[in-house]
Amino acid sequence: MNRYPGKEKGILIVISGFSGAGKGTLVKSLISRYGNYALSVSMTTRNPRPGETDGVEYFFTDRENFEKTIAEGGLVEYAEYCGNYYGTPKAYVDSKLAEGKDIILEIEIQGALKIKKQFPDSLLLFVTPPDADTLKNRLTGRGTETEDVILKRMARAQEESEGIEAYDYIVVNDNLDECVDEVHELVSAARRSPVRRQDFIKEIREELLTYAKGAQK
Amino acid sequence: MNRYPGKEKGILIVISGFSGAGKGTLVKSLISRYGNYALSVSMTTRNPRPGETDGVEYFFTDRENFEKTIAEGGLVEYAEYCGNYYGTPKAYVDSKLAEGKDIILEIEIQGALKIKKQFPDSLLLFVTPPDADTLKNRLTGRGTETEDVILKRMARAQEESEGIEAYDYIVVNDNLDECVDEVHELVSAARRSPVRRQDFIKEIREELLTYAKGAQK
Numbered sequence: 001m002n003r004y005p006g007k008e009k010g011i012l013i014v015i016s017g018f019s020g021a022g023k024g025t026l027v028k029s030l031i032s033r034y035g036n037y038a039l040s041v042s043m044t045t046r047n048p049r050p051g052e053t054d055g056v057e058y059f060f061t062d063r064e065n066f067e068k069t070i071a072e073g074g075l076v077e078y079a080e081y082c083g084n085y086y087g088t089p090k091a092y093v094d095s096k097l098a099e100g101k102d103i104i105l106e107i108e109i110q111g112a113l114k115i116k117k118q119f120p121d122s123l124l125l126f127v128t129p130p131d132a133d134t135l136k137n138r139l140t141g142r143g144t145e146t147e148d149v150i151l152k153r154m155a156r157a158q159e160e161s162e163g164i165e166a167y168d169y170i171v172v173n174d175n176l177d178e179c180v181d182e183v184h185e186l187v188s189a190a191r192r193s194p195v196r197r198q199d200f201i202k203e204i205r206e207e208l209l210t211y212a213k214g215a216q217k
Numbered sequence: 218m219n220r221y222p223g224k225e226k227g228i229l230i231v232i233s234g235f236s237g238a239g240k241g242t243l244v245k246s247l248i249s250r251y252g253n254y255a256l257s258v259s260m261t262t263r264n265p266r267p268g269e270t271d272g273v274e275y276f277f278t279d280r281e282n283f284e285k286t287i288a289e290g291g292l293v294e295y296a297e298y299c300g301n302y303y304g305t306p307k308a309y310v311d312s313k314l315a316e317g318k319d320i321i322l323e324i325e326i327q328g329a330l331k332i333k334k335q336f337p338d339s340l341l342l343f344v345t346p347p348d349a350d351t352l353k354n355r356l357t358g359r360g361t362e363t364e365d366v367i368l369k370r371m372a373r374a375q376e377e378s379e380g381i382e383a384y385d386y387i388v389v390n391d392n393l394d395e396c397v398d399e400v401h402e403l404v405s406a407a408r409r410s411p412v413r414r415q416d417f418i419k420e421i422r423e424e425l426l427t428y429a430k431g432a433q434k
Contacts, residue, residue: 132424151429164411182409192388193387204378208349211375212371212372215371
């Protein structure tokens with residue numbers, strides 16, 4: 001019997017959050033600390049860079065095949081940046097989830113909402129620093145942007161903050177170590193929601209019905 | 218600043234589940250193991266039993282005052298059993314939540330749905346044994362009921378199982394110790410949902426807006 005959390009189908013985890021919230025580091029730490037997570041591998045039409053391997057960093061393909069995949073409904077979400085397509089292959093996600101892997105997608109809110117529509121049992125996490133000053137300090141601390149660019153990113157964060165209610169959980173990234181454990185706890189909690197325990201519900205209902213019929217004799 | 222989980226308003230936790238699922242033991246263990254939980258104290262019109270203290274086991278009152286409290290909307294839910302009223306006083310729950318206590322109500326699904334309507338940020342947990350055979354064994358193991366009564370309880374459980382999807386989480390009570398920790402984790406997770414972090418969302422939005430205005434100059 002395959003009834004206990006952790007032995008079932010994986011969870012599709014969508015991670016969004018402000019630029020500067022520390023999503024990348026959080027995801028890397030999560031994967032290295034716990035065994036059950038894997039980053040989703042995107043399909044792209046951009047050329048491989050030296051050292052990149054097809055199927056590891058990306059699935060590399062050409063525009064014709066990418067557009068054919070879109071037309072066939074083979075991508076759960078996609079976008080075009082700088083003349084190249086990037087998308088999430090549905091077959092890849094489905095097969096990893098079936099293996100029991102918890103698949104992480106790091107995408108923006110528009111993509112997140114598309115995922116939730118196609119995978120109602122996906123888990124949407126929004127990562128945020130504890131306050132706006134911390135966000136600004138982190139962006140400033142990178143030392144690579146002008147004050148003007150930083151303020152534009154803050155304005156972008158303000159726009160993104162309008163979508164927070166669409167997420168299942170808000171993850172405040174104050175201390176990275178605690179934050180990694182917190183995300184892991186949220187994923188464990190998610191396994192207990194009825195939408196992710198449908199097989200269990202169906203089985204126990206059938207069993208109870210058998211007993212209930214005995215009672216009605 | 219009061220922005221971190223655990224320092225905020227308490228969570229109203231509704232625990233339902235099949236008779237025989239072990240709800241009572243679970244709740245007792247939860248309260249004794251962790252500091253932040255308290256059982257809600259109900260108001261009742263039944264007479265105090267020897268050793269019972271007003272405000273501890275129950276708030277004892279008469280029918281006239283109970284019905285006045287109903288009429289004033291002072292109860293979040295109530296029911297009548299064996300000629301006596303039992304209900305949950307709204308003022309009591311509100312004040313405990315304001316103190317930061319996580320208040321536990323052990324009630325059936327009809328009451329649970331009423332609570333969710335009045336407290337949209339309440340947390341609804343459904344406790345179940347791992348399978349119907351285990352439930353039957355637990356009911357039989359009590360040794361106090363005839364086979365016929367046990368089958369009727371199983372039939373009642375089957376009816377109750379129709380409502381599981383209304384709950385936020387399903388808690389499988391296989392091992393009590395693990396189950397107590399699991400419930401505690403679910404309550405911690407609940408503190409991260411947007412519906413329970415509205416103050417945080419509001420504050421960070423306002424802060425970001427201040428920066429965003431700077432960017433638009």
